[in-house]
Amino acid sequence: MADDTKSIIGLIGFYDNLHETQPVSNYPETIIALAVSFLAVTWACVIFRIYTRFFIMYSPGWDDVFVVLVLLSGTVGSICECIATRYGMGQHFILISAQDRIMYLKFFYVANVTYCCSTAFVKLSLLFQYLRIFKTGRMRVVCIVVMITTALWGLAYSFMAIVPCFPIQKYWTLTLPGTCYAFGSLVAPAFYATYASSAAINMTLDIIVLCIPIPIYFAENTPFKSKIGLIGLFAMGVLINFISIWRVKTIVEHRAATFPTFDPTWYGPISIELATLEVNFASICASIPVFWPVLTARLDKVFVTREIKVERIHRFETVDEDLDGLGGDGKYGDGVELQQSHRTRSNTSTGGGGGGGGPHSRATSESSLNRSRSGGGGPYYGGGSGNSNMHYRDEYVAAQVDPLSSVGKVELEISAQPVSRKVSREMSRKNSRAQMLKKPSRHQDG
CATH class of the missing domain: 1.20.1070 (Rhopdopsin 7-helix transmembrane proteins)
Structure with a gap:
C-alpha cells in the first residue's frame, strides 16, 4: 500500500x-x-x-x-x-x-x-x-x-x-x-x-x-x-x-x-x-x-396536411328580370335579405298576433321590410336603425351596389360613406317598381 x-x-x-x-x-x-x-x-x-x-x-x-x-x-x-x-x-x-x-x-x-x-x-x-x-x-x-x-x-x-x-x-x-x-x-x-x-x-x-x-x-x-x-x-x-x-x-x-x-x-x-x-x-x-x-x-x-376555412356570409338574393327599365341583365340585389333581420322578425311576430300569420301579418312584415329598405339612405349604405348595417360589409353586396369600386382592396366601412344622389334615386325607383309588381299577388292571397 x-x-x-x-x-x-x-x-x-x-x-x-x-x-x-x-x-x-x-x-x-x-x-x-x-x-x-x-x-x-x-x-x-x-x-x-x-x-x-x-x-x-x-x-x-x-x-x-x-x-x-x-x-x-x-x-x-x-x-x-x-x-x-x-x-x-x-x-x-x-x-x-x-x-x-x-x-x-x-x-x-x-x-x-x-x-x-x-x-x-x-x-x-x-x-x-x-x-x-x-x-x-x-x-x-x-x-x-x-x-x-x-x-x-x-x-x-x-x-x-x-x-x-x-x-x-x-x-x-x-x-x-x-x-x-x-x-x-x-x-x-x-x-x-x-x-x-x-x-x-x-x-x-x-x-x-x-x-x-x-x-x-x-x-x-x-x-x-x-x-x-x-x-x-x-x-x-x-x-x-x-x-x-x-x-x-x-x-x-x-x-x-x-x-x-x-x-x-x-x-x-x-x-x-x-x-x-x-x-x-x-x-x-x-x-x-x-x-x-x-x-x-x-x-x-x-405536419398539417389540410386546412379548411369555413365562412358564414349573409347575402341578398339576385333577380334576372329588368325591374328598373335601365336594361342590362338585372344581376343586382333587390334588397331582400336571405335571412330576416332581428327587426323584421319582431315586426312579423307582433303583426301576426303571436303565430296566426294571415295576409295582414304578411303585409305588415313586407311594409316593415320596405321601410327598412328605403329609410335613412337605404340599406345598402347602412342608413336606418337596427342591426341591418352589420350585413352590408360583405364584398358581394358592395359589388352589387357599386360595381366600379375596388372591392377587396379597401376595407368596407359602409356606414361612413356618403350617399350618392344618383344611386339613391335609382334605388328608390327600383323599390317602388318592385312594390307595384308584388301588390297584386298580396291582394290575391288576401
Missing part, C-alpha cells in the same frame, strides 16, 4: 498494476465516440437556443452568454480529450515514453482548465435563467446568493487549474525546478484533496441548482403543461447529479489516480469521460426549455 507522505514522483511504479484488465472506458474508440456524439448534440441544442432567443423571442440575456461560454470551453476540452488518446490516454503511465507523458499532461492541463470553467459557467447560466422567472421575492434572493457562491467557487478553482505551478511549464515537466500546489501539487494528499473537494462542491451546487425551481411545480397557478416540462427537466437534472456523484466515486476510489500507484492515464479516463458527459448534459438541460416550445409549434405546422 502506498504511503500518503510520498510524493507523486515516488508513487510512479510504486505498485504493479500491469495485470489489471483494461476497462471499456480506457479504449480510444469509447473515449472519442462519447466525446464527439454528445458534443454534436450539445452544439445543436445551443444553436437552437441562441436562434430562438435572438430571432424569435428577441430577448437574449446573460444566461445565453454563459451557455455559449460553456459550449466553447466544453468543445476545447473534448478536442483535447480526443487528442490525448494519441499520447497514452487509456494506457499505463509507466509504459508511455517521456515525450508522450509531456504531451499527455499538456492536453490534460487544458482539459482540466476547461472543465473547471465549464462547470461554473453552466450553473451561472441556469441561475440567470431562473432570474427571468423569479422577478421578486425570496427565491430571487436565493438565486443571487447561489450565483455569488458559484462564481467564487468557479473563480478559485479555475485559477488553481490555470496556474497550478510557478512556472506553469512545471505541471507537465515534473523535473523542472519550481513550486506547485493544488492541481499541480507533487504531494499525494494535497493533490487528491484538490480534486476531491472540487468534485464534492460541484456535486453539492448541482443539487442546489436543481432544487431551486421546485416551488414552481407546486404553485397553484402553474399550468399542467409547465409541470410536465418541469418533470422532464428534473429528470435530466437527476441524471446530471448522478453523473457528478459517480465521478466523485471514481476520484475517491483511486484517490485521484494516486492509489495504489500514480497512474493518471490508466485510472483517469473514466473520471474525464464523466466530466465531459456532465458538462454536455448540463448544457442540453439549460437549452431545451428555451427552444423546445418553439420547435414543437413549428413541427405542428409542418
Whole structure:
C-alpha cells in the first residue's frame, strides 16, 4: 500500500498494476465516440437556443452568454480529450515514453482548465435563467446568493487549474525546478484533496441548482403543461447529479489516480469521460426549455396536411328580370335579405298576433321590410336603425351596389360613406317598381 507522505514522483511504479484488465472506458474508440456524439448534440441544442432567443423571442440575456461560454470551453476540452488518446490516454503511465507523458499532461492541463470553467459557467447560466422567472421575492434572493457562491467557487478553482505551478511549464515537466500546489501539487494528499473537494462542491451546487425551481411545480397557478416540462427537466437534472456523484466515486476510489500507484492515464479516463458527459448534459438541460416550445409549434405546422376555412356570409338574393327599365341583365340585389333581420322578425311576430300569420301579418312584415329598405339612405349604405348595417360589409353586396369600386382592396366601412344622389334615386325607383309588381299577388292571397 502506498504511503500518503510520498510524493507523486515516488508513487510512479510504486505498485504493479500491469495485470489489471483494461476497462471499456480506457479504449480510444469509447473515449472519442462519447466525446464527439454528445458534443454534436450539445452544439445543436445551443444553436437552437441562441436562434430562438435572438430571432424569435428577441430577448437574449446573460444566461445565453454563459451557455455559449460553456459550449466553447466544453468543445476545447473534448478536442483535447480526443487528442490525448494519441499520447497514452487509456494506457499505463509507466509504459508511455517521456515525450508522450509531456504531451499527455499538456492536453490534460487544458482539459482540466476547461472543465473547471465549464462547470461554473453552466450553473451561472441556469441561475440567470431562473432570474427571468423569479422577478421578486425570496427565491430571487436565493438565486443571487447561489450565483455569488458559484462564481467564487468557479473563480478559485479555475485559477488553481490555470496556474497550478510557478512556472506553469512545471505541471507537465515534473523535473523542472519550481513550486506547485493544488492541481499541480507533487504531494499525494494535497493533490487528491484538490480534486476531491472540487468534485464534492460541484456535486453539492448541482443539487442546489436543481432544487431551486421546485416551488414552481407546486404553485397553484402553474399550468399542467409547465409541470410536465418541469418533470422532464428534473429528470435530466437527476441524471446530471448522478453523473457528478459517480465521478466523485471514481476520484475517491483511486484517490485521484494516486492509489495504489500514480497512474493518471490508466485510472483517469473514466473520471474525464464523466466530466465531459456532465458538462454536455448540463448544457442540453439549460437549452431545451428555451427552444423546445418553439420547435414543437413549428413541427405542428409542418405536419398539417389540410386546412379548411369555413365562412358564414349573409347575402341578398339576385333577380334576372329588368325591374328598373335601365336594361342590362338585372344581376343586382333587390334588397331582400336571405335571412330576416332581428327587426323584421319582431315586426312579423307582433303583426301576426303571436303565430296566426294571415295576409295582414304578411303585409305588415313586407311594409316593415320596405321601410327598412328605403329609410335613412337605404340599406345598402347602412342608413336606418337596427342591426341591418352589420350585413352590408360583405364584398358581394358592395359589388352589387357599386360595381366600379375596388372591392377587396379597401376595407368596407359602409356606414361612413356618403350617399350618392344618383344611386339613391335609382334605388328608390327600383323599390317602388318592385312594390307595384308584388301588390297584386298580396291582394290575391288576401
